[in-house]
Amino acid sequence: MNYTFIALVENKPGVLNRVASLFRRRNFNIESLAVGRTEKPEISRMTVVVDCPNGDYDAHKIEANLYKLVNVIDVQDVTHQPSVTRDLALIKVMVGPEKRAEVNSLAEIFRARIVDVAADSVIVEITGTEDKIEGMIELLRPLGIVEMVRTGQVSMTRGVNDGVRRMPGVNGNRFEDLSEMAEMAP
């Protein structure tokens, strides 16, 4: 199952490498990774989606190991928290003038936009959850997708963050129920 982590990291050279290297070192596969600035220039924010074959057990491991990196300021596993999740895709579709209307109406249904029109192609921009984007891609595919780029998922939890720095295993969080944990260990 895919888990989503938000990491606030120092905006310094090499930090992305440290994070990426950690996943390789601990043998996890990154499904998606998005990095960008935050409201504070010295802090970058990463949203990492990772496949966790052992569920919460793996998630704990990832969270705790990310937390150990000196340049990582905060880590949150938001997989089970109410949050807003978005991905952005640019999709170039091979269509001449005769089929543009079809793309246009599809775009409308998905609240997507056509952001570029050329003689025999258009670029569609769509934002939304994974599912929504996948849905649109499926419908555009028969028309002929020639190029596609996605930003990777970004996430934000709903409501006001309490600002408390949680540490895996200290504030207890999801491991309060330890018998459950015992079953998780492979």
Next chain:
Amino acid sequence: MKKTGAEILWECVVREGVEVVFGYPGGANMPIYDAMLSYPIHHVLVRHEQGAAHMADGYARASGKVGMALATSGPGATNLITGIATAMMDSVPVVFVTGQVAAHLIGGDAFQEVDVTGITLPITKHNYLVTRADEIAEVVREAFYIARSGRPGPVLIDICKNAQVEQCEFEYPREVKLVGYQPVDHAPKESLEHAVKLIEKAQRPVILCGHGVLMSKAEEALMNFAIKTQTPVASTLLGLGAFPASHELSLGMMGMHGEVHTNLAIQNSDLILAFGMRFDDRVTGTLKTYAPHAKKIHIEIDPSEVHKNVAVDVPLVGNLKTVITDLIPMVDEYDHDEWKKQISDWKAEGDSRSIMNWNPDGKLHVPHLVSDIWKATGGNAVVTTDVGQHQMWTAQYYALDRPNRWLTSGGAGTMGFGLPSAIGAWFANKEEEVWAVAGDGGFQMTAAELTTAVQENANVKVAIMNNSFLGMVRQWQEFFFEKRYSAVNMLSPNFVKLAEAHNVPARRVTKLEEVEEAIAWARSFKGPAVIEFVVEQEEAVYPMVPAGAALDQMLQRPLKGSGD
């Protein structure tokens, strides 16, 4: 005041209390070596950078301070790698400073340019690439702080040559500001209470004493806790010495080559108190059947170790010493007499098979030799080892009553660790007598450091246990590969001549009658000495839990009539 980057490095290093560094110069760190001459630093010139890394590591383990090693760029830095990984696996605080090509050349494959921060990323607690002189003060301050605090570990600073020679204003940073790095001290109260409840219910508790006890200097707290609750203490390989071996509550070493009663105690316990240890596969055996009846309390500074190998009932993340100290007034006194009796019955059974009961058969056996060294030194030497059979036998038979005098590569299992770490340990306290117990294989990996020992007149005695085999591998081939010996016959040089070529006095011992005298001879003078013991070739380390077996499925030494 304006200073060069190299001077700033030493200004900061001296303020960290560093007096001795181990290293090797080269093109990319010459300004650092030049500036060093103006500071009260004793530099130990090694014969190979791996030696420098192990010496700094040995110094750190024996002194409880941060060790320091230097190397130049490229091959100098890559020669450190094994030593860095060794320190990382055992959580030893060492700061490594490597030279790097000038910043404007980075990425251009300049002469002796290697991506050292890239290579060492997974084997350091943290590392830095410094491209400007004005970064050095802060980085060095942080590096030492990170190395020694929390779960200690190696930190590497790669300093570009231009940053070493450029000048800038020097001001010593008053404090370390690391937003993303704040080791915890106390564990939360609710968790402590939860732990106390489990302790109250326990009938058969065992403490597992790990390296963390030594690292957080929690020996006294552990003792107080163990006595108050009358809980027996089993030790990991690296935890040996944290709790006196001669204490009635001591169970000795657990795990793959742990004692029978110790492993039985763990498997039959109803409460495990894991103190600063990480349930490595070498101490648990198969996890499926590990301590099946036990509730588990894990006191650990590193949250990523919690639940990593063994799911526990109460994780107490915090500084071990603080957490145990917090716990002591919360727990009641117990006697656990029945449980202790049960364990001592098991012990009596196991002891009956001990090789120590053997009558002399004319051959030299490593366990006996270790015991002889123990007797001669009153158990008070600082002891280091290489990796292999002799390491396990030394762990089993050099019974330690005091902390920080047992240096062995546990997590990494690095052959060649023994001699250099012994030299480093000697610098921690020059009054001490240091014994390096080595295998004939491992000794040859770093034997060149004998001359370093001579150059420094280090009081290091090397006991080479020469079985003409890569013994531990041979043992596995005997047990698990139908005795098909593959690449384990070890042809060795004439160790006595080798030592003498290094100007180290040496002896070869082949007979029982010579043992005592040879040990006394080595101890009769200050400075390095080598004794080669020609030992029984196909001895096996017992007890042994085969890899993947349950902890109580131990192979035990076959019973042997006396004298045969």
